[in-house]
Amino acid sequence: MAEDQDQSDKTEDPTQRRLDEALKRGDVVKSQEVSTWFVIGGGTLALTMFAGPTSSALTATMKGLIAKSWEIPTDGRMLVRLTQTLTLEVLAAVGLPFLMLAVAALAGTALQHRLVWSTEGLTPKLSKVSPLAGFKRLFSKQAIVNFVKGLLKVALIGTVLAMLLWPERDRLEALVSTDPAAILPLSLTLVLKLLGAVVAILAVIAGADYLFQYQEWYQRQKMTLKEIKDEFKETEGDPKIKAKIRQIRVSRMRKRxxxxxxxxxxxxxxxxxxxxxxxxxxxxxxxxxxxxxxxxxxxxxxxxxxxxxxxxxxxxxxxxxxxxxxxxxxxxxxxxxxxxxxxxxxxxxxxxxxx
Known part of the structure; x- marks a missing residue:
């Protein structure tokens, strides 16, 4: 009840100093949906660009390994060398796609706020282990929004995927008797189509979630009139003291x-x-x-x-x-x-x- 009262008293827009302090604490606008959208979007792009070259490189590596398996020495030194060679070839094949995923993940965070290095989130707090605080978080506004958002994502994505897969049902049934070499191109086309739909849906959800998270963050940063006055005293000095100093200066000037x-x-x-x-x-x-x-x-x-x-x-x-x-x-x-x-x-x- 007291917390609700405190929130209702915070009617003033935050000052720049308040926003800077929030940034130092690591209290920033962060939407998990935006980060997820960037990762899935980066994965879709990487799959589109590198699926062919990556699969060809991995296929060539595996073919050579299987075709000459009987010639491979099994002693300790040669086994280590073989492991190193295979690791380097696999990394060369999947390095660029994984690098693209890493860049997408960083971009999803950097576009929401400046990169922040803060240890406050690691500081032990009693509220993190308090059952009462945990119960409040469980039924908080943020938890309810996350629950509704999860249901919405499952419903939307499930509906769209079902609409996309339903016309392909006959072709999917025929894959049982299809040559395995022909399954991969068809699967890649279908997967890219589904991922494109998922990315489009998540883009709408991420945009709405970011606006909600920003509104919640801004409401947390709002200040009471007393906090505004206290901050002004800290930065500009106590008005009473400044008035007294000004009065003394005027008095001295008049005497002189x-x-x-x-x-x-x-x-x-x-x-x-x-x-x-x-x-x-x-x-x-x-x-x-x-x-x-x-x-x-x-x-x-x-x-x-x-x-x-x-x-x-x-x-x-x-x-x-x-x-x-x-x-x-x-x-x-x-x-x-x-x-x-x-x-x-x-x-x-x-x-x-x-x-």
Whole structure:
């Protein structure tokens, strides 16, 4: 019941990290029907391509062995040599067909997922020997699907094979009195015909089974909201900690900014919503922004400037423009030189007149 509840809570699509971890564990999409189809298809192809050459090579080997059997020495050394010779000839005859079967088996796995080397499947687990877990697996959704799939395969393949063999019943009865040399070509033709039908049926079953296995695998990888949040904390950091760090950085920046206001040449205000503290000295390329802020921070900048006798000039358009275009410790853009020069010049003239 708890397991069903856990599965119902997994409503979120898996992240890429979750899918990568599943791959490392060896939990991948795998349809046995697809692998079976590749093996049978490879065997059918190998039989079509190599049945004639293989049978001819094996026939020649057996003929030579039987025809000269009375000449073959039976001592130990010659018997070993004969065994080696026969083994090499048989391997040469059946090597390519078996190689094709091996490639087909690997292709059936490789096309479903990347090749995975994982030892987790070999790790002893209590659930593998638990009678209760075994009983659940026996009547699980996967077991029911496999049972229905087996019945479907037997019914379909049996029906199709019966339909193919029924028109050949008279010819099959006549094989009893047929020359053995003529039986092999007829048998090969009939076997290839039956295998072709089996491959066609299994192709449909394998495709449907792969879609089902993929859906089941994807459902297993789904995550709960808590798992999504926990993974985000592991990869991106705890949002609360990040917010605290960001708050500390902003606080330090404001303190440094306020400490620089007393050294400003002028503070340009909106007058209530924006405040920009600029510094300009002879030899500088352009005025530099020491501090800027809106609302409460702007009020604090004006207060610090007033306490330290820094001129505060009201110029709403210029204040809003500079706030949007200039960052702290950066020079003002060239397009604002003229407007700022007028303000700085005005401040310089006030200071000169005051002196």
């Amino acid at each position: 900014m306020m400490a620089a206001v007393p050294g400003a040449t002028v503070v340009i205000t909106n007058p209530t919503h924006y405040a920009i503290a600029l510094k300009y000295e002879r030899g500088m390329n352009a005025p530099v922004c020491l501090a800027k802020g809106v609302d409460r921070i702007a009020l604090k900048i004006r207060e610090v400037a007033t306490e330290h006798s820094v001129p505060v000039i009201e110029n709403p358009p210029l204040a809003r423009t500079l706030y949007a275009t200039v960052e702290i410790d950066q020079e003002i853009p060239p397009e604002h030189y003229k407007a700022v020069a007028e303000v700085v010049g005005y401040v310089m003239r006030l200071k000169k007149a005051w002196r």
